[in-house]
Amino acid sequence: MARATPPEHPPEELPRVLLWRWRRNPLRRRTDLAQAWIALGLFLAVLAATPIAMILAGDTAHDHGTRTARHQIATRHHTPAVLVHDAPGHPEPGSDEAKKALYPITVRFTDPGGRPRTAEADVEPALAAGSTVHVWVDTEGKLTDAPLTTKQVRDRAVGYAVLAAMTVGLLGAAAYAYASHRLERHNLARWDAAWVTLSCEWKKNA
Numbered sequence: 001m002a003r004a005t006p007p008e009h010p011p012e013e014l015p016r017v018l019l020w021r022w023r024r025n026p027l028r029r030r031t032d033l034a035q036a037w038i039a040l041g042l043f044l045a046v047l048a049a050t051p052i053a054m055i056l057a058g059d060t061a062h063d064h065g066t067r068t069a070r071h072q073i074a075t076r077h078h079t080p081a082v083l084v085h086d087a088p089g090h091p092e093p094g095s096d097e098a099k100k101a102l103y104p105i106t107v108r109f110t111d112p113g114g115r116p117r118t119a120e121a122d123v124e125p126a127l128a129a130g131s132t133v134h135v136w137v138d139t140e141g142k143l144t145d146a147p148l149t150t151k152q153v154r155d156r157a158v159g160y161a162v163l164a165a166m167t168v169g170l171l172g173a174a175a176y177a178y179a180s181h182r183l184e185r186h187n188l189a190r191w192d193a194a195w196v197t198l199s200c201e202w203k204k205n206a
């Protein structure tokens with residue numbers, strides 16, 4: 001005899017929990033509503049502050065980078081230098097790594113004051129002694145990096161703008177976490193007080 005199959009019950013509708021702090025219900029506490037308002041306020045504050053922080057940080061970094069680049073261009077000189085020793089060859093000549101590889105080799109050059117100098121500079125592989133390369137020298141006659149380019153200044157400004165946006169978001173998250181922690185401590189304190197009151201009533205009625 002075949003066993004009767006009970007009719008399938010329609011799936012129960014899951015309770016709607018989205019934005020539950022905004023809905024009236026007997027379990028909602030005042031702190032729950034306060035937490036919802038704090039979350040909304042911080043969210044709007046972060047949305048408003050993020051573009052402002054990005055613009056301020058980006059413009060400040062761009063202005064500073066532009067001034068730095070101009071100072072570097074005015075105080076750094078592109079000078080020819082001669083290799084004192086042969087540069088080692090790359091193990092894989094012609095490869096992409098060989099095109100990017102640089103080796104520190106002693107070079108001889110004349111500083112802006114006309115004095116002969118020697119220093120180590122990064123040069124391409126397999127250059128012979130006596131080969132000429134160009135190096136950047138500061139006003140004191142020391143080897144230095146090339147001045148910042150327009151692209152480098154722009155990239156730094158974009159990087160600081162992104163960092164500012166992340167900082168605003170992190171500050172908003174930290175403020176919400178702190179507020180939630182304080183509200184939770186308040187809830188626990190009220191819970192403890194309610195238990196003390198209830199236990200006293202039990203003892204009286206016992």
